[in-house]
Amino acid sequence: MIYLDNAATTYHKPQSVIDAVVEAMQGMGNSSRGSHSGALKAARTVYDARCKAAALFGCSDPSRVVFTSNSTEALNIALSGLFAPGDHVISTDLEHNSVLRPLYRLQAEEGVLLDFVRADRQGCVDYDDFEVLIRPETKAVVCNHASNLTGNMLDLDQIGSICRKHGLLLVVDASQTAGCIPIDVEKTGISVLCFTGHKGLYGPQGTGGMCIAEGVEIRPFKVGGSGVQSFSKTQPAQYPTRLEAGTLNGHGLAGLSAAFDFIAETGVEAIHAKEIALMRRFYDGVKDIPGVKVYGDFSTDDRAAIVALNIRDYESGEVSDELSENYGIATRPGAHCAPRMHEALGTAEQGAVRFSFSYFNTEAEVDIAIDAIREIARL
Amino acid sequence: MREKKLRLIITFHTTTAAMAFEKYCMANGLPGRLIPVPTSITAGCGMAWMAAPEDRPALEEAIQKDALAVDALYEIVH
Structure with a gap:
């Protein structure tokens, strides 16, 4: 996984x-x-x-x-x-x-x-x-x-x-x-x-x-x-x-x-730098894929290593399940216990698919996830 | 059973204070060790620092100098 x-x-x-x-x-x-x-x-x-x-x-x-x-x-x-x-x-x-x-x-x-x-x-x-x-x-x-x-x-x-x-x-x-x-x-x-x-x-x-x-x-x-x-x-x-x-x-x-x-x-800074580098790699890899909408402000690296997105009007739960079943990628769909945030983003109904990165993830894993999103967006 | 004799007993409000005191004493080579607080001082439970009465000046000096959080100092037969 x-x-x-x-x-x-x-x-x-x-x-x-x-x-x-x-x-x-x-x-x-x-x-x-x-x-x-x-x-x-x-x-x-x-x-x-x-x-x-x-x-x-x-x-x-x-x-x-x-x-x-x-x-x-x-x-x-x-x-x-x-x-x-x-x-x-x-x-x-x-x-x-x-x-x-x-x-x-x-x-x-x-x-x-x-x-x-x-x-x-x-x-x-x-x-x-x-x-x-x-x-x-x-x-x-x-x-x-x-x-x-x-x-x-x-x-x-x-x-x-x-x-x-x-x-x-x-x-x-x-x-x-x-x-x-x-x-x-x-x-x-x-x-x-x-x-x-x-x-x-x-x-x-x-x-x-x-x-x-x-x-x-x-x-x-x-x-x-x-x-x-x-x-x-x-x-x-x-x-x-x-x-x-x-x-x-x-x-x-x-x-x-x-x-x-x-x-x-x-070191907290070293952990942050690695997590953010993985997040950036993922963000840069998915943000321009047709049909993909990414939420949040990526103008700064002063942020947590999270990328929430949707693909077309697909239900976030289905996308997450697809990622899990067919690609072995674990993500979190739905509301993330953050109802006001979803309302502000306009995603209360669709939810979003959240990718969140840790110090122990690798660039190779990120690249597999990018390819998976590209494939799902093409379906 | 350990021989009863006059001992210096230092009590604390919390276990955290006792841990801080022990850590301080170990780092600074001060004598004593943690024991269950004697029932003659309080019927409750908890930990106390036990040392010899002759160690009192050194321990009191440290308590004052570094504002160590202690409740009270007793000299009792224990």
Whole structure:
């Protein structure tokens, strides 16, 4: 199989990640549950992973790295724990349902007010719109770093400076960029960065987390066992324990820790350069094929390595199935959990076929995919 | 069973703070090790740093110098 669905999850993982998970599963206790050698091994492993996450994302305090099972959980924790009735939140059309649904729920159940910065037919936003939407009740901007559909990136420095200027929180969904685009939470002014471990970080599924800026107080989403302060009736107030009730995914985090090592050794810039080169090769190979329509803004390399396209009026699911069945190429059709983005692009009905590239893909695979698109467009 | 004697016990608010403390001490050659927090200090669970009472000045100096996150220091028979 030629795997080009890396925006969903990266398929090929570094051997060091696999080895770390296997080794952890061969002997690891429970982090923060005792101080025998097995428990300490787990606690040290988790703490090392925290330190590495903090280093990668420019967070100076590892205790403000909270581990979750993925970005969705991180976003739910952040969004459910930050806002009160009457608060106004600004988001964008680029968002995934992991942002949209928690916000819609807050709107319906908690009286949180929402506005969206609209995207144009290329999936781009006008940054002036953020300031236009700000009102006295505005508490935060919640946005992704890059669209999981088009790969278009939002300029977080620009949004961060708007948030700083108006005293707003900035909550960022970095699902498509963590590990492959540089992120510096403190320099950018990100209040809460939510990331997943199994995509651009090349870690195991079931791992993810959040980096929480100094002074940002999030109410616990869940409460329970913490291994400390057990006779207190309330969840410990200190991060990360405050948001980590229950046993962590220690085995997965052992893998994620090795994944952070892989990212550090390889270099985020080198990973991005390789992924973007593969994306460009594919984009250049398909964009002029008659009947092919590519979505998104390719005028810059500051983007995620994603190409979404349609062929004529073919249903995206059929094209993707054709690619899978006849060419052994894995892609993702349909709506990609990004309803507003599809509406902005005009693809709500057709969906789109998404090709997404990883550090482990090759030019030869890209060329096979280009030939497949050319053949299908000729049918 | 280990012989009971007067020991320095340092407690933490979180396991993360305990891990940070252990990492710091190992990197800086400071004495002690992590143990379950003694029940005479708290009936809850968690980890504490145990060292000899004579190590207290060096550990206190490090805690102050690098603002290490600890809860409290005790000297108890343990």
